[in-house]
Amino acid sequence: MTAPADRTRSSEELIRAEEPVLAQNYHPLPVVVARAEGAWVEDVEGRRYLDMLAGYSALNFGHRHPALIEAAHRQLDRLTLTSRAFHNDRLASFAERLAALTGQDMVLPMNTGAEAVESGIKVARKWAYEVKGVPDGRATIVVAADNFHGRTTTIVGFSTDETARSGFGPFTPGFRVVPYNDLAALRAAVDDTTAAVLIEPIQGEAGVVVPDDGYLTGVRELTHRANCLFVADEIQSGLGRTGRTLAVEHESVVPDLVLLGKALGGGIVPVSAVVGRREVLGVLRPGEHGSTFGGNPLAAAVGTAVVELLRTGEFQRRATELGSVLREGLTALLGKGVVGFRARGLWAGVDVDPALGTGREVSERLMREGILVKDTHGSTIRLAPPLTVTEDELRQALGTLEKVLAA
Template identity: 70%
Template sequence: MIEDMLRTPSAVRDAERYTAHNYHPLPVVISSAEGAWLTDVDGRRYLDCLAGYSALNFGHRHPTLIRAAHEQLDRLTLTSRAFIHDQFADFCRELAALCGKDLVLPMNTGAEAVETGIKVARKWGYQVKGVTPGQANIIVADGNFHGRTTTIVSFSTDDDARADFGPYTPGFTVVPYGDLAALEAAIDENTVAVLLEPIQGEQGVVLPPDGYLPGVRRVCTDRNVLFVADEIQSGLGRTGRTFACEHEGVVPDLYLLGKALGGGIVPVSAVAGNADVLGVLKPGQHGSTFGGNPLACAVATEVVRLLATGDFQRRSTELGERLRAGLEGLLGKGLVAVRVRGLWAGVDIDPTLMTGRQACERLMERGVLAKDTHGSTIRLAPPLVITADEIDHAVAQLAAVLAA
């Protein structure tokens, strides 16, 4: 039988057998990819509508980024921060310019960027604001997803992420997302920062209410509190702007960046801010052996240069409108709500029809890969190199799943 010749079933079984079950992946085994398309071990092609949670904003194996990686692999891959390498200054300078900030602190993963932001905010609070020693607190929003380290899950409101990982790190106050009055009321003399995702990705691409982010910026300025924007998923072209905060003309004190910064090749993250904030760190107080390594910097510098052209932001805006129109055409035909910003969409399926997981499994059978979150919600975040015809194809497959 044909099924007996397929490689996917045994590969899935082996993965399940030898891997801790901290993920519940779709039963597809990818072996190669290019642009917006993936190919599995049995030769079947899939349209990627997840893009590695925005880590693949520039598609799979973007030729400019692959070339930079190959060239750097032949020269130098790691020095540690004990020395300066020849790719470091270009990356930091060009990323700082893209962000409109003085300084950049390179790390590796998004969670490390968030942890770095937390440490910087606390140190700034003690050394600059004069907060009571050991009493610094940070305001966060419910529904947040900033990573999975012990400190970060301490202020998560997702039981799956948080339960049974205590004791939890103190120093955080959770307020409703989008509620400016609650946020302002939570600030006290020991508050050092407000840490927010401009758009809550894991929650289902939840957009902020109009005026919320400018209000947060105003409150933070008035109360001498840092505004720390987690743009790890929303930033670097995903929403049609370089940063999601730009949609409302807001500039945070610290940008937390990651995912797309590594071009889908290497893990790269960074914190960008001005010298009066990032400058509180002194040698020996924070670091990473691999943070800002030569290979990472070579790739990430090319990512910054791609973004500096503005081409990907324009593509995200234009194609995002096409995606929005297609998805809104399915409202009342199996969809109950759609939230879109650029090429990023949260889609709520009528829960009487199917769960988000079931929808993603059925999309997979039709050659489209997406990811569910929270019940009957799925997220669509295709690479920014996707074409208009490919967007139409993805929407058509979702329509077919809903109508089946």
């Protein structure tokens, strides 16, 4: 990494400067990042930190991956935006390669993860009315408790997190909430009005909750029998994070629609997509859905480069191999400040003994030792390093966690 970034204000001054002019919708750790490369970031004073969060999986390939930066630079010199009023020369290749990578037929390009979820909801309802024959206005979608699918008013309306919901109603009807990892409850909630079952294959915000073996297979079988769609939100779990291109591949399950985002933009631009079967995404017609920036040439160029990185299988293998190191290290910490953890690939939710502090307090202690993580509920922290992290770096982070918990 190069010398510390030039600065006119310190970290403390920059944090204070944000307060009167930024809406207080986040509570970031008190670190001001100015530069980054690979798995490392640097603050304005030149202090270095190992990034063990990777932008909630948006930085699966690390900061400023050379192949992705090159693709962005090349495209910036040619064309960045046309809107979807015209075709552009990058979109077809992106859609072809993404569909092939995910084993699906068609792609609906959007920008943010929440847009992908909203798009999936619209497509599922349209399919229910036009294909399944649900009476107009009566389609329902079954979701899981403790879900996290985004922050729009429709999405927070079916959240069970009161912090996300409170003060934002009235909410969109048509959603049924059942416990996660409970096939009996899911079966009881599905009926003739059900357009889709929308779940995360692994619940991220809830603390990296991995369902029982057979749960995803059961969801697929149930939706087949009920003639409704299986919509998998792979925005955090997908694109290499769990050791497979998609987390559903751990059970060889193929959903009707898959929602992608975060890592699809390579940490450079926001890129999301709904990928799915032709007979499902084919219900959309011109004018019924759209996005000015969705599928823009810059996003398509970067997204294509991301797909090419994943097509080799290298990052999926790294997540599997280093995931074993992660599990081994966390297992060794059980009883030494860690009371439990859940992990798949390079992704873990770690439950710290509440007597040692909240997740926020542990995250701040790790930050002071040069390791960046983020808390979720209670005393749980999340570990999701870039898939480019080395074994030595991963062991360094685990050693620092052990040190912080012991102290």
